[in-house]
Amino acid sequence: MSIARVDWKKVWAPGSLLIIILVLLATLSLYASTYTVILLTSILMYVVLTVSWVIFSAPTGYVSLAPAAFFGVGIYTSAILGKALPLPAVILAGGLASFCLALLVGALTLRLRGIYFAIFTFGLVELIKHLLLWYEIKFTGTRGRFVIVVDNDTIYHVMFAILVILLLTAYLIRRSKFGLALRSIGEYEDAAAHTGVNVDALKTVTFAISAVFIGAAGAIMATRWTYIDPYIAFNPLFSFMPVLMAIFGGMGQFSGPILGAAIFGYLEEVLLTKFPYYYMLIFGIILIVTILYLPEGLVGLVQKLWRRISGGKRAHAGG
Amino acid sequence: MIVTILDVVIAGLLLGGLYALIAMGLSLQYGVARVLNISHGEFIMLGALTTWSLFTAFHINPLVSLAICGPVAFVLGFVIHRTLFKRLLSSSASPGVFESNSMLASFGLLFIIQNIALIAWGPEIRGYSYLRVPVNLAGALFGANRLITLGFAIVIGLAFYLFLARTRLGKAIRAAAQDPTTAGLMGVNINLVLALCFGFGAAMASMAGMLISLCYPVHAVIGLEYTIIAIIVVVLGGLGSIPGSFIGGFILGLIGSIVTYFEPGLALAAYYAIFILLLLVRPTGLMGK
Amino acid sequence: MLEGEAVTKYFGGLAAVWNVDFHVDQGEIVGLIGPNGAGKTTLFNLISGALVPKSGTIRFKGQNITGLKPHRICRMGMGRTFQSVKVFPNMSVLENVLLGFLFGRSNSMSSAEAAREATAVLEFVGLSAVKATPAKDLTLANQKRVEVARALATKPELLLLDELMAGLNPTEVAQAMELVTRIREQGITVFMIEHVMKAIMSVCDRIMVLHHGEKIAEGTPQEIATSKTVVEVYLGE
Numbered sequence: 001m002s003i004a005r006v007d008w009k010k011v012w013a014p015g016s017l018l019i020i021i022l023v024l025l026a027t028l029s030l031y032a033s034t035y036t037v038i039l040l041t042s043i044l045m046y047v048v049l050t051v052s053w054v055i056f057s058a059p060t061g062y063v064s065l066a067p068a069a070f071f072g073v074g075i076y077t078s079a080i081l082g083k084a085l086p087l088p089a090v091i092l093a094g095g096l097a098s099f100c101l102a103l104l105v106g107a108l109t110l111r112l113r114g115i116y117f118a119i120f121t122f123g124l125v126e127l128i129k130h131l132l133l134w135y136e137i138k139f140t141g142t143r144g145r146f147v148i149v150v151d152n153d154t155i156y157h158v159m160f161a162i163l164v165i166l167l168l169t170a171y172l173i174r175r176s177k178f179g180l181a182l183r184s185i186g187e188y189e190d191a192a193a194h195t196g197v198n199v200d201a202l203k204t205v206t207f208a209i210s211a212v213f214i215g216a217a218g219a220i221m222a223t224r225w226t227y228i229d230p231y232i233a234f235n236p237l238f239s240f241m242p243v244l245m246a247i248f249g250g251m252g253q254f255s256g257p258i259l260g261a262a263i264f265g266y267l268e269e270v271l272l273t274k275f276p277y278y279y280m281l282i283f284g285i286i287l288i289v290t291i292l293y294l295p296e297g298l299v300g301l302v303q304k305l306w307r308r309i310s311g312g313k314r315a316h317a318g319g
Numbered sequence: 320m321i322v323t324i325l326d327v328v329i330a331g332l333l334l335g336g337l338y339a340l341i342a343m344g345l346s347l348q349y350g351v352a353r354v355l356n357i358s359h360g361e362f363i364m365l366g367a368l369t370t371w372s373l374f375t376a377f378h379i380n381p382l383v384s385l386a387i388c389g390p391v392a393f394v395l396g397f398v399i400h401r402t403l404f405k406r407l408l409s410s411s412a413s414p415g416v417f418e419s420n421s422m423l424a425s426f427g428l429l430f431i432i433q434n435i436a437l438i439a440w441g442p443e444i445r446g447y448s449y450l451r452v453p454v455n456l457a458g459a460l461f462g463a464n465r466l467i468t469l470g471f472a473i474v475i476g477l478a479f480y481l482f483l484a485r486t487r488l489g490k491a492i493r494a495a496a497q498d499p500t501t502a503g504l505m506g507v508n509i510n511l512v513l514a515l516c517f518g519f520g521a522a523m524a525s526m527a528g529m530l531i532s533l534c535y536p537v538h539a540v541i542g543l544e545y546t547i548i549a550i551i552v553v554v555l556g557g558l559g560s561i562p563g564s565f566i567g568g569f570i571l572g573l574i575g576s577i578v579t580y581f582e583p584g585l586a587l588a589a590y591y592a593i594f595i596l597l598l599l600v601r602p603t604g605l606m607g608k
Numbered sequence: 609m610l611e612g613e614a615v616t617k618y619f620g621g622l623a624a625v626w627n628v629d630f631h632v633d634q635g636e637i638v639g640l641i642g643p644n645g646a647g648k649t650t651l652f653n654l655i656s657g658a659l660v661p662k663s664g665t666i667r668f669k670g671q672n673i674t675g676l677k678p679h680r681i682c683r684m685g686m687g688r689t690f691q692s693v694k695v696f697p698n699m700s701v702l703e704n705v706l707l708g709f710l711f712g713r714s715n716s717m718s719s720a721e722a723a724r725e726a727t728a729v730l731e732f733v734g735l736s737a738v739k740a741t742p743a744k745d746l747t748l749a750n751q752k753r754v755e756v757a758r759a760l761a762t763k764p765e766l767l768l769l770d771e772l773m774a775g776l777n778p779t780e781v782a783q784a785m786e787l788v789t790r791i792r793e794q795g796i797t798v799f800m801i802e803h804v805m806k807a808i809m810s811v812c813d814r815i816m817v818l819h820h821g822e823k824i825a826e827g828t829p830q831e832i833a834t835s836k837t838v839v840e841v842y843l844g845e
Contacts, residue, residue, distance in 0.1 A: 061415070061419065063419050063422065063423065065426070108595060108598055108599070109598060112598060112602050113602075114415070114418075114419070115355065115418060115558075116554075116598060116602060118355070118419070118422060119355070119550050119554070120594070120598070122357060122547070122550070123547040123550065123551070123591065123594075126543055126544060126547055126587065127547075127587060127588060127591045130584065130585075130587045130588060131585075131588055133584065134582075134584035134585055134588070137584060138584075177706075177707075177710040177711070180699070180703060180706065180707055180710065181707065181710075181711060183696070183698075183699060184696050184699065184707055187696040187697060187698060187699070188694040188695075188696060190658055190678070190690075190694070191690065191694035191695075191696070192696075192707070193657075193658075193677070193678040193679050193682075194656060194657075194658070194678045194679070194682055194687070194688055194759075195679075195682060195707050195708050195711055195712065195758055195759075195761075195762055196679050196682040196683050196707075196708070196711035196712040196713070196762050197679055197707070197711045198677075198679045199679065200677075236543060237430075240426060240430060243423060243426065244427075247423070277434070277437065277438055278434065278438070280430045280431070280433065280434040281430070281431050281434035281435065281438075283427075283430065284427040284428065284429070284430035284431035284434065285427070285431060286427075287423070287424070287426070287427035287430075288403065288424050288427040288428065288431075291407070291420055291423055291424050291427070292403070292406055292407065292410070292424075295410070
């Protein structure tokens, strides 16, 4: 159900470019080195995390700090079920587990003010970590688990597939009446409710949908680490990075989060090798500077400059 | 049996005192300056590790460190507010936008401070021993260090409460918390008050950190858990109520002590369960509006 | 069509609305007046579902709607506008109105139908020229029309208008009055809060007066204009 008809004349150029990029990415393992495949898997993972975060938090304005929790749930699902089920089922299970968790969190907190939601999601990663530690000490006796081993190419392809499905989902949501409704929630939630939008249900379901992809990404990434424990799986860094990437890239269009994720995914790789002790410091500073001086993100800045160069007022781009 | 109950209760009060202190600091920052400072725990951590360094390197009495950490943290908090959050306040289109932006900025601050701590102190766990002499209290033995911690927590808490209730500055702060615009119109220098509150909040965190280091080993990543506990206490007491945070801290401390007695490791889960209960039944907390 | 019995709401210790009975019959235009702080918007909030009353019942089309969520009440056929205009600022006028068609009573429309109906509604309120403009760029009077159009898009049988004419100049007030009349001609019942006395007196069939949360008078414009109680309340302010 689309709100505006697609203007094919404007879309064919960036559309073909997109297809070319996608084809190149899909066939990467055929021509690139192992190092590149591994690096790109990380970058694609960050794109998945960031775009998932943007699907819900950008239009509604409800800041979620839960990605790390969903990611960890995906990781642990993979660890627990990896030996028992085939890989596709494990990935789906990771997504499903995150979906259920998100539904629960949403039902609890999304009917209240946004600050409660933010607070609850912030502590969630630590809570689950504590629960798992307690459980492992008490019941299994060992800390952590081993994960099945999967080869790098497969990991890459799975992540790529997750990303493609995610981008499609994000696009469809945004173009649908639900996308419009999500934006209206972000502007005046009570007016939206009075216009017939079931705001609580929509927020919760959208939040849950966004969680699926994060969980699935966690499920596949776990196979790269082979050994995981609650500390590795539930790391607040995985809530911080999507937020940083989305804000830096810009949240208005899809290109923003993708760009931000690509830049920081690569930057993290570079900094981890050269300055392993400083990169969080640098990223933290970049986040603060971006919030202060670049509220529309990089893409927003580019758009502003473009408007100024090309002169006059351009029609408001709907995205 | 009685001894065990007393044990648990006093342990709960000790914990509660700490929780009350860290929650009051956060409550000040959120209630007045409207900044949900999720890097609050990092200030606690800084206070703890600084005290450790001063003690092990220079043999400075931790209680004296209190007088060092507090003011230094106050200045740090004050400066951070003036440079970062004040700017955010003027560039934010609405209070809601400021709330999210300031929270996200403090998220960035969290990682900055933690990284600095990791560079300065490394990831190892640090501990020291000071006044760990046992004191006999009604048949049960408690470390003197723990009793001092409780004492200080209560004293600082009460002193601050009196400050808010009796002094001119305290009244200005309460006015600013209730209604910043009107307070501004009545001659209160709002920007100064906001920055002061943020500084006080940081100072309380840092002092709490020192007290924590007196009782427990500390390392660079302890901040997050304390931030979460502080937030839960603030919600329990009522967002914006400082006396609520004080009382809420003791309640949560007692609960934590009881849960730890039966099932160590589930304390945080118990706190979250309380949190969930609050969200379902009374999100405004015990004393919130 | 709409009736309330003993509706009460407290904020803290203060009774914002106390023991208010009211009714609005089909096809009427009923006015709700009273000094500032009388509880008029609070009453609207209680009716539309934005707030839940402490006690009392509210019935819409015979069904008990006390405590229902706003979107449910909207889908039953009640639309409303807000005192502080709540158009979605960064969405175009068309998008604002489309939301009403997509989520109101006719929420199984195709996008083509919705677009057509939206254009029709915009014509009805006189905003066809600006349908692609972001709502924040409009004048206050036009923003209010967008709110009305958006509410009309949900196909209401009852429309609650909260101070539609506040902040409008005399020409705009006259246009708004005329719009309200045309809305009634469409068969929609109107319940409106207003401060602009001239408008209320000329357009309404019946008027209710609130003061300090209580209903102090009710009757035709003629009766209200000559009522001693009402005059005292307004002069005493």
